[in-house]
Amino acid sequence: MASTRRMVLLGGTGALGALIVGYALWPSGRIAKANTLDAKNGEQFVTNWIKIATDGTITVVVPHCDMGTGIFTALPQMAAEELDADWSKVQVEQAPPEPLFANGALAEGFVLGSRNMSDQSFPAFMRGTVSNTFRTIAEYMNLQVTGGSSAVRATGVYAMRIAGAAAREMLVKAAAARWNVSVEDCSTANSRVLHKASGKSFGYGELVTEAANFDPSSRPKLKAKSEYTLVGKPIPRFDIPKKVNGTTTYGVDVKVPDMLYAAIKISPVFGAKLTSVDENAVMNRRGVAKVVKLDDAVVVVADRFWRARDAVAALNPVFATGENDKVTSASLRARHDAALKGPDLKSDVEQGDGVKALANGKVIEAVYNVPYLSHAPMEPMNATAVYKDGKLEVWSGTQDGLGSRAYCAKIASLDFGDVTFHLLQSGGAFGRRLPGQWNFLEYAVRTAMAVPGKPVKLIFTREQDMQHDFYRPNVTSRFRAILDKTGMPNAWVNDYTTDDNPSAEAHIAYAIPNQAISSVKVATHVPTGPWRSVEASWHGFFVESFVDELAHAAGKDPLAYRRALLAASPRHVAVLNLAAEKAGWGTPLPAGRARGVAIVESFNSIVAHVAEVEVHDDGALKVRRIVSAIDCGMAVNPDGLKAQIEGGILFGLSAALHGAITIDKGAVVQANFPDYQMVKLADAPEVEVHVVESDAALGGAGEPGVPPVAPALANAIFAATGVRIRELPIQDVSLAKEKRQSAG
Amino acid sequence: MSIRLNVNGVSHDVDVEPDAPLLWVIRDELNLTGTKFGCGIAACGACTVHVDGQAIRSCQVPVGTVADKQITTIEGISANGLTAVQQAWIDHQVPQCGYCQSGMIMAVTALLKKNPKPSDEELGAVITNICRCGTYPRIREAVRSLAGTKL
Structure with a gap:
């Protein structure tokens, strides 16, 4: 079937085990070019992303970088699974920065497939790449971007699995031709093609030269989940041995x-x-x-x-x-507050009676704010x-x-x-x-x-790195709501500032009949950029804190309240239930301790955290434990998935407790780690990660662990002290007993 | 002026100012790049090396103060193969980006040589290195698994 690459990409569904139509595979002319660009002696490309050497070594060429998320192991697992490869012969390579190895088309299809594309729904992690409009999407073609927690769910599903399965079919064809038998009589296992009737077999390395001459199918037969032997296993990462002896070259x-x-x-x-x-x-x-x-x-x-x-x-x-020399964090906040009261609010969601519904009850109102944040990776x-x-x-x-x-x-x-x-x-x-x-x-x-x-x-020195970053934006968000007679929300009105377009991350999964969500653009000279989990990092905190406020106003248990509002979303409920059960929700705790819950869907994954905190009378806060549950469809590498959620939790914890980049005289005040503090080992809570295997389309792992951290923590602090955290970081709020009344 | 440094059992004469930071001498004069630059003010621990067996943050150490002392970097902690700490790091799949892990391993190794079975509190009090990827839970598990191991 002739179709454009985009149509090919969009024709499929992401669900594991279902039919997936892959990114159009290279014709043989392109394979020859790939060989000249990236194949060493004795090895050759069989199809996109997969090289096989005559000694049987299989190299999966990944069009991404691995920043430590484990995708250089998870993606080869997906390719090797469909290839029926002997894992001991599989290795990984980073694709060279050549257009032939672009992943732009993957990102494009992924974006187009997951949203109705417009300049307003453009995912933030891609914004720097193009001119922010649909027209320029062709610029995608020269990308090898790694972001948006997309590697496994886009490249893995649409490229690695397809390439592995297509290569397997080509190897089978080559063997069948040599034996002069039908491909139906051949099977594969452990990097060998077997002919059952005769008992003969060939290793993949013996077949590669002939196999590469066949045209790869972009619709190869894929395995059912029940047939997996590599995907779903906690296979150790390839990169770790070189990271414990100092030999990795950064x-x-x-x-x-x-x-x-x-x-x-x-x-x-x-x-x-x-x-x-x-x-x-x-x-x-x-x-x-x-x-x-x-x-x-x-x-x-x-x-x-x-x-x-x-x-x-x-x-x-x-x-x-210039004028920017006068800018301070306080002047920026005044701009936000004015914009939220001004005429430029732009409606994004209007459902039921929208804002008018507020007239039907007592309005509960709260204003939240998060500061700018620096990425501050360890390598400047x-x-x-x-x-x-x-x-x-x-x-x-x-x-x-x-x-x-x-x-x-x-x-x-x-x-x-x-x-x-x-x-x-x-x-x-x-x-x-x-x-x-x-x-x-x-x-x-x-x-x-x-x-x-x-x-x-x-x-860059650390100081230059911290003061010349592209920051997680400073955002202010105002909520108004009314409850019905049973205490459930009847109207949800949310206005927030943005330095970009409205975010889908402000939309709520909760079933509330009347909704109005609007945003207002506030321009500043402070450069901003995607920061792990992007818009979900702030809207997750806002939405999950305010829903907790409503539960409290209704006198209901915050977990039960969420379950009731999510009754139509069984995946959300399953995630909430697993996190709550593992955390012992509702079981008694010693004095001064309490739990808080939050659930955020981001990057197609649903994550709930239950945080357990201990707050002393003098205000000292200890985060004792965070129990997490995630539904990302399935865990391609369960240990790698857990590591990403653990890492997301710690990353979110540093931000929630300590993170703030402030502006004075137009410049960043913080310069190094003492004034931009990080959680360290002594303050790292016990972390547990549990996985819900739902068989839904694969979701991301690198980012979704971050957004529920701040609200789970803030909600636990409220449960322990009555102090509602509406401004981050938490370190700026006094939790001392004598201050609690006024802060609440 | 030349300064004699003993690094990983090898003697080197380096022509640098005595106030040059040990970190940069190790990295740029001796080409031992396993020791990392993170903050430059001894706040993060990425540059941790051993000087006469003590874990120190090399970015704030003037090279002139460690002449003739025994300096060990991540490249020199194992004569052959892996140390028990490195093996535990692999077994627990600790590193993510890995940038801070040389410093972590050096700091933990020095601690375990003095205190082979640290409590979580003792571990947290001594190991104040920063990891942005959030590998702390696995570091704690790896150290717990090493309890009592002779290094």
Whole structure:
């Protein structure tokens, strides 16, 4: 059947075990090109993403980076499962940053398939990649983006499974042809094709050359879940052994012969131009090679990083002044409050009588706020670049190798083909390394072009990293509701600020007859970007806190209240029930301790957390335990899934308890970990993760663990103290006994 | 001026200022990049190495103060194969991005050599390294599994 790639992608359903129509597979001409780009001696591509060597080694080529989420193991599991591969012969490789290995079409189909595409429903994790409209979706084609918790549910389902199954069919055809038997008489297991009647068999390595000559099917037969032997198993990750002995090469570790180092001082007020700097102040320092003046920054290039760092710290660059110099967190909040009362609110959801329904009862109102947050991955932003004879070569850790290559070409005004990009391991990312936030690439490329012929490694100090991030936005959200005679919500009215378009994450799964949800755009000069779980990170906190307030106002148990409101959503109820049961919801706790619950659906996964806190009379807070349940369809790698939810919980916990980037005089106040505090081992609660196997379409794992953390915690604190947390971080709210009345 | 450093049992003469940070000398002069830069102010522990058996945060140590001392980095903690701590990290699938784990392993190794069976409280009091991926629950499990193991 002839169809466009988009139609092929959209023709399928994501449910495991169901018929899935894959991303159009390469015709044989493209396989030949892939072999020249990425195959070593003795190995060759059989179909997209899968190379087999004559010795039987199977290499799964993954068009993503693994930031530590385990997808470089989970995706090969999915391919190897359909291929009937011997796991001991499977390895993984990162796809080269070449258009042939783009995953843009996967992301495109995934986006189009999961939402009605418009410039308003564009998922935030992709926003930096394109010009934010449907028209420019062609720009997707040159992406290898890793984000939106999409690797397993998009690439895994639409690429890895299809490629594995198609390759298996080609290997069977090759064996059947050699034996001159029908393919129906052949079976596969453990990297071998077997002919039952004769007892003969061939290893995949013996068949690969002939198999690669067949055209792959984009509709191969896929296994039923009951036939799985690899998917669903907690297979150890490939990358871990090199991460315990220090041999993984992260971006910051790359070594290029004759390399220089660079340190940067960027204008504290975002976007302010460099007006002057006295470079003579540092030119006589040991090792200093050059002071490079950029549009809004000054860079020192030296023979060693610490010399560059100390020299740039000694410079006193002058940056242009402007209106933004007056901006403070308080002035931004005043803008939010004014916008929420102003005429620019734009309706997103209107159901039943909407806002008019508020006239029918006593209005319960609350205003919530979350601050800006920095991503602060452990590896500060860095990139190494050399510009020589009109060609550019760049090394860095980003969340999109192919897009990074195109971006560097654009910055350098070079052709794509004149740029080489080496995508290296990221020491954490959490959204920071997605397209749209590549200031480190831009500064590194411009620095390299100022010292042609010399490789330069530019490393942000932690202070520059924290003060020149693209932040999780500061958002204010106002709720109004009325309850019916039974205490259940009758009207739900929510107005919130945004620096972007309305978010689907503000929509609620709760059955409430009258709803009105509106947003208002508030522009600021503070750059923002996707931060692990994006809009769900704030709307999850707002919605799940306010629903808790309504349960309290109705005098009902918050768990029972949610169950009643979700009665039409059995998957949500099952997740709530599992988390509650495992956490011992309703069982007595010692004095000062209490539990709180929250449930958020994000990235097609449903996650509920039950937090158990202990609050002392002096206000000291201890988070003792977080019990989580997730329904993401099925766990492709159960241990990897648990690790992601555990990690999401700790990430959400640091943010809820301590995280705040504040603005003063137009610049970020916080500079390093002491003033942007992280949860450490001593404060890490016991964490339990339980999985609901629902057989629904696969959901994401990297992000959905984050959103329910803050509300579960805030709801537990309310249950323990009567203090309702409406502003994050929690550390700014006094929980001391004598303060509790006024705060409540 | 040259400073003599003993790192992982090998002697090196490095031509650097005495106030150069040990971290950057290890990484950029000796090419031992397993030791990581995280914060530059000894707040995160990614740069932890052993100096005469003590865990220290190398980003704040002037190289001149450790001349002639025994410095061990992640590359030097195991003569061959893996240490019990490294093996426990694999068994419990601890690392995610892995960037902080060299420092974690160095800090935990130094602790366990002094206190082979730390309580959770003792562990939390000593190991104050930051992990942004949130591997703390697995670190705790891995250390619990090592209780009493001779390192």
